[in-house]
Amino acid sequence: MSLIASSKRLILGAGPTGQAVARHFQQLGIQFEVADTRQSDDLKTGFEREFPGVKTYFGPLKTDYLDRFEEIVVSPGIAPTTEGLNQTSSHLISDIQVFRRAWPENQPLIAITGSNAKSTVTSLVAEILKADGRAVLVGGNLGPQALDLLADRTDQSIAVLELSSFQLERTRALKATVATCLNMSPDHLDWHGSMIAYHQAKHRIFEGVGAIVVNAEDPLSQPLVPDQTPAIKFALQHPDFHRFGLMVVDGEDWISLGADPWMPVSHLPMPGRHMIQNAMAAFAICHLIGVDKTVAVRAARGFTGLPHRMVELNPVRGVRFINDSKGTNVGASETAVASVDTKNHLYLLAGGESKDADLSQWAKAVRAHCTHVFAFGRDRQRFVEALGEQVTAVETLDQAFDLAVQKANEGDVVLLSPACASFDQFTNYQQRGAHFEALVEAYREI
16 A cells, blocks of 8 residues: 655755755754665764754665655765665655755856866856856855755855756756756766766756856757757867857967957966866856956966866976876866876876776777876776776776886876776775875875
8 A cells, every 4th residue: 555645855865965955954844854775873873963853764775664755855876776766656856956946046046067077167167256246155066065055145146056967867947047068978877877867867957947058079968958048159179159169369279259369278277178178168157147258267367276186296306297086987087188288108097996987988098198007996907908008907006106107207297087986995086186196295205
């Protein structure tokens, strides 16, 4: 017999996202319970300490338990295939859906996704808007939690959200003022199940959108929206009407919107095609919001980037070291190796959990740009299969680093861009990047 759903909500996931939802529901006086598939005494104790009196359940999910609830707010780390969850009749939503209900429809909401560079573009957009005097609330996937931004909202606020495919999987009718999917490359296929499902999740960002920014060089990032939707495209090609591109002015490449030059490429704070694309995307978003180009260019010149994203460290005995630990998928790593400007040897450190990604396209880029690859971590053998003699497989990042510096000479580059998640050997990509930087410092002292 089917149980009648109550008016109570269930928050599925007791981590940071679930806690943000719980705070929001408490403020609204909404009844809720909390469940988590992890049987962790520390997690349970910590949650119950912050939310005394809230009923909790920790352990394997059962469909008849889930069916008791009218609506379930599912944290982004919980896969659609989770046992029990994949058969419930309850309505499944994300914390972003809860945020959308609370955010006034007459206030600007900028939504940014993509396989790569979404944190950098989100941060750059926020910096440009702040420089324009806007009251900016920035968060989502890169933090803080979207729902925690509501406490600081005023009638003049503009929200800038980085959104992951996990969050978008259960979000409908986002109705963003401006939205973009910066790029699409295979990622999280172990979670979504297929590239088609991953693509569908990403493109939910465009439901009900007011205006769009589109990567003209990436067909998979281009949405199906009404023809009258305002749009600006960007590409590393000659600019066109309503498109950012590259124009030569006095012998120098300029980022330009149509025939209007905005900024010399040489004035960007970081080199590489990835940073040019990031700047174009951010300029396009802010232009649609009404920011003057002078303000946008000035803010971009002062942008320092984000940690673990193509950060070049001080050289050691003439060898350059670049930390791109955030290159957690093949698309990001492919862009990274193509962006390194060197006439000397490029040695790549890659490996970890490959998330069932297809390495073939990545391998083509590596063969074209890298002298040799030192693969480490759980899936290192997959890199051997993809590259053959061009790769040496070892167990740890430390071993890969040691072999790379033995090969590298003055003018060469050692790049950490793993093309993999870090969870086999590190807590997260930040810890992996920090460890790489520590290895560089230790090498400096030898």
